[in-house]
Amino acid sequence: MSRALGLVWGLFDTLLVLAGVACLVFALLHLVPGDPVAVMLGESARPADAAALRHQLGLDRPLAEQLGGFFTQLAQGDLGESLQQHRPVTTLIGEHLPATLELAGAAFLIAVAVALPLGIIAARHAHHWPDRLASGFALFGLSVPNFWLGPMLILLFSIYLGLTPVSGRSEPGSLILPAITLGLSMAAITTRMVRSTLLEVLAQPFIRTARAKGEGESRVMWRHALPNAALPLLTLLGLQLGALLAGAVITETVFAWPGIGTLLVSAISQRDYPLVQGCVLLISGSYVLINRLTDLLYGVFDPRVRGL
């Protein structure tokens, strides 16, 4: 397949997955047990209000027409209106997105800064104490949920030591604890990935050749192993970046960080379903796009992939 054709196919494929995601998110509203309008307005709602809301959500129309309308709106970049705040969902998301991007970006940087050196050290000294230490840290990081790590960090650094703000985004330094909380599990997963990818590369014949030529271990690592491990690691990092957006939902709740996650959780508790749909669609849509972009980057960096 030629490269252009591959790109077009990739684009079509991405659109198809996004459409499937949209269908599933559309179906969510119809999964609400009983009458979603009654759930949203409460038992004491007046019939006229219920009818108006039903009309606003399009629930009074046939299912196929609703789905069609949902996709038409979506194509126009319209995610409907929040039931509680009476403002467009896209506006609300726009207001909360920068905070989430800031948090996810910082967490990503922390994770990479911790995981790369640890993973390299672990692979370089596989099955010896530096590896045990790094792998032990990784296993610990995997096992600590962010909704517990967050409160523990607040307890230690904010309450006992008084070094950082407890929550919110208004004070300087308020990014530190949320970013560490969100970054730790990614750092743990990435450490394991860097280690196992490097170990796989280090088992290849060309590494043996390099060693046989008398090259030192650090030259083998930096010159031969790392460049060859870079591409699979790129894909894994892309996957992780998308997963950070989902992890942000819980981390933001812990720290009252005013991002998409807090928006989603408050929408859930207020039964503001259009806003829930919008947030879920945004997070999973970005996840899909980030992954596809990483795949594209793969092709840019590795000439072997282009021909496929």
Next chain:
Amino acid sequence: MRIPWPAALILLLWLLMALAGSTLSLQPHNIQLGGILATPSSDAWLGRDELGRDILPRLALGAGASLLVAVVVVGISAIAGTLVGVVGGYLGGRVDRLLNRLMDVFLAFPGILLAIALAAVLGPGLENTILALSLMGWVGYARLARSQVLSLRQREHVQAAIALGARPARVLFRHLLPLTLTPLIVEASFGVASVVIAEAGLSFLGLGMAPPAPSWGSMIRDGVRYLLVAPHLVIAPGMALVLVVYAVNRLGDWLRDRLAVQRA
């Protein structure tokens, strides 16, 4: 390689706690107004919560809840996912393409997001938690089983069985499925850890177990409000959660190395 004893011991303790929670007549809802936020003592070993309830029996009930959810969810999603993956991978063609698309759509929801969305519309409760987590979990097993079958169906013994006229069902269940089991078992052992975290996460967001049924996640959620005055409310369920997840992950690593499985 020897079994990691500390991890196995923690796991055993988890089972015992869950068992104690469901068999002993504990009184997790017993409110004692004099003991509100009491610190650990000989009266209540792990202290009392904001309603003066003893934390230890609540921890035991939470252990039961997390164990039940983990076992049921991993069971359902492993069986359903394996079936989907094995059938798609074996039949190929249109069925496989369709199932593969479906998997792509489910994989498009990162982490716990799909379960959050589902639990949000279904409402809290044990059954809904199980449903939401199973709908999130099956796809990992499906993808793994499919890739296994794709590589195994070219094996000689499978080709021989087909040549001898074995029906698809027989080829699948007798010749393919047993060989895919090892990586699936390893995957399921890590699955237990992620379901335990996910259940606690949903409960932390108020989307998991319905109150007053205790769950480690909701105990952390309720305790956070008293972090300043009574941190033991958060520390106790959190430690339990971390230890269990650590032990399961550690044993998963051990199992994987022992069975020499390459994880997808």
